[in-house]
Amino acid sequence: MTAAKALVKPALLEWTRKRAKVRPEDAAKAAHVDLGRLEAWERGDDAPTISQLRLLAAKYHFPLAVFYLPEPPADFAPLRDFRKLPDADDEAITPHLAFHIRSAYERRELALELHDELRSKPKPFPLRATLADDPEKVGQAIRDFLGVDHASQTRAARGNRAFDFWRRAMEDHDILVFVIGGPHYAVELRQMRGFAIAKPELPVIVVNGRDYSQGGKAFTLLHELAHVALGESAISNGASEDLGSQPDNQRIERFCDAVAAAALMPQSLVLGFSEVTPTGAREWNDDTLRTIARAIGVSREALLLRFVSLGRATWDFYRDQRARFHEEYRLEADAKKEDKRPVQIKRSTMLMSWNGREFTRLVLRSYYDQRITLNDVSSYLGAKVKHIPALERVAFQMAV
Secondary structure (H helix, E strand, O other), rough: OOOOOOOOOOHHHHHHHHHOOOHHHHHHHHHHOOOHHHHHHHOOOHHHHHHHHHHHHHHHHHOOOHHHOOOOOOOOOEEOOOOOOOOOOOOOHHHHHHHHHHHHHHHHHHHHHHHHHOOOOOOEEOOOOOOOOOOHHHHHHHHHHHHHOOOHHHHHOOOHHHHHHEEEEEEEEOEEEEEEEOOOOOOOOOOOOOEHHHHHHHHEEEEOOOOOOOHHHHHHHHHHHHHHHHHHOOOOOOHHHHHHHHHHHHHHHHHHHHHHHHOOOOOOOOOOOOOOOHHHHHHHHHHHHHHHHHHOOHHHHHOOOOOHOOOOOOOOOOOOHHHHHHHHHHHHHHHHHHOOOOOOHHHHHHHHHHHHHHHHHHHHHHHOOOOHHHHHHHHHHHHOOOHHHHHHHHHHHOOO
């Protein structure tokens, strides 16, 4: 008996593959056919069976229903790519990264629809910046907008919650913050540390959870928020020091780094430490750097770079120490790869990290208001029904 063919348009087959950043030969392998057969499907000379279409849908990370649309949907606006990847091909966005970008756009669109259903209005994002602005003033404007003060920041840093603290502050102002984590669809840090979708309502920031430090993720979060203030949807991997012959990219990334540093480490906070009060540049021992960095909730590298901008360290000293820091990062990453012990993380914790508190609350409020079903909640949050009560507890618990 001949298997039934899927009645899909060739243009949808080609669009979904390209949108997923999957090479034709990899798509053909996933569907268990040769490359010629896949090309025939995309030309319209043949069509996959329903079973083969399901295999393609799984490979592309698209719902099966997308393939039955009457025509390819309007594509998402591209993110400006500020990454410098060694030995990268022209197609530097991997299928996993393409999935996360698409997922971020889709969850934002869903959040807007849920707000409409609830007849609520997201808070507008009011901050606007240009490269002509003083990064110190932009950084302070971010602190004022988020309502961050020295005491609450250092209290969170002492509890090793720097990233959680800044993330909650942003989510309280209707900025969606998602974190890529877990073994599924993982993206290496060299590929991406973060990206931003700059919109006047519900801007989105996505941070790579492969950076295991609270301070490192906090810096990425503020760097991407600076992109949002610039109105620049962008993807970064923390390579602003090495952007080669792209002066425009260098200028933008360095501006965003400077804004992030000013927001995280305002001059009044940094100079408040007794070790920093003497004027003039100096060299710093590692213990002192570590103590101050932990108290603020940043990395030693970020703190030392801030010292340079405040005239408390030299560029030469920073560059020497930066090489040492990066070697430490490499050794720590290698050690984590070698450590095969399973890490037990609650499913509700993983889902909350992935979706964020604000998006999770919005979905749950829509359910409480009978705008969506329990199955919708499960689908939107990627959670089994049995995990939803735990998600509720985490989503609505008070900040500590």
